[in-house]
Amino acid sequence: MQHQDLPVKPYATNFGVIYGGYSILIMVLLYAFNLESNTAISIFNFIITVAIVWYAIHLYKIDNEGQIDLTTSIKLGLAIGVIGGLIYGGYNYIHYEWIEPELITEMKMTNEAEMEALIERQQMSEEEAQMTRDMSGAFASPFTLATLSLLSIIFKTFLVGLIVGMVKRNN
Template sequence: MKPIAYTYGLYLGLLTVVGLVIQYVASLERNWAVSIISLALTIVIFYYGIKTYKTQNHNFLSIKEAIKVGLAMAVIGGVIAAAYAFVHYLYVQPEFVEGIREKAYQDMTAGTQNMSGEQLDTATTMMNIFTSPFFLATMILISQLFFGLIISLIMGAVMKKEDPSLA
C-alpha cells in the first residue's frame, strides 16, 4: 500500500501545486472552471490509485481497504500541497492574502458601525489568524483529507469485490 500511497499522493500534491501556479500565472484565482478541472483530475488520481491497489490485491477490494489507500494518498498529497501553499501565500503571492484581509475588513466595517474599538480589534485579530498562510495551508490539508475520505468511500463502494476466502 505504501508505494501506491506515495506515488499517487505525490500526483495529488503536484496537481495542487501546478493548479496554484497556473492560477497565479494566469490570474485565475477563484475561477470555477479551474476548480472543476482540478476536482475531476483529483477523482481520476484517486480512481487509479485505488484501482492499482485492487489489481495488486488479486482484484479484491473492500471499502475499508479503499478508504485506507485513499486516505494514505490524501495525507501524502495534502502534506505536499499544504507545504507549497504555505510558501506560495507567504512569499510568492502575499497580495492574495492581503486582498482577502482587505475585503474581509471592508465587509466587517461596512455592516457593523456599532462595533466598539475593542470589538473591532478582536475581530481584526481573528481575521488575521484565519487568513494567514499557515491557516490557509492547514485548510488545504484538511480539505484534502476530507475529500480523500469521501472519494475513497464512494470508489470503494463502486469498486468493491470481497475476497470469498475471507468470508
C-alpha cells in the first residue's frame, strides 16, 4: 500500500497568512516608534522566518505520518513565502504610497544627488546622463519597493524550506 501525501495548500495558506501578518506588524511597529531597521531587528526577523517555516514543515510531517521529502519542504517554504510576501508586498505598497510617501520623496532626492555626482565623475554624455537619471527614479517607487519585498521574502523562505527540508526529510 502506497503512502498518500497530504496537500500542502492548507499549511501554506495558514502559515503564509501568519507570516504576512507578522511582517506587517513589524513594519507598523518600526514606523510607529520611528525606528530604523538595524542588524538586531534583521536577525530577529530572520529567526522568526525560520521558526514559521520550520513549524509549518514540522506540523506537516507530523500530520503526514512522519513522512516528508525535500521537494515538499521546498514547496511549503516557497508557498508560505508567496502568500506572506503578497500580503506584505500589498501592505508595503499601501504604506509607501499613502502612509509614508515622504520616504519615497527622500529616496528620490538622495538618488538624484548620487546620480548627479556619478554623472559628474564619469563625465557622461547628455544622453547617458538622462538614461541614468531615468533608471534611478524607477527604483524609488512604492511598486518597486513592494516587488523587492516580495522577492526577498520568497528567496528567504525558499532557502529556509530547503535547509529545514534537508534536516527533516526521510532518507
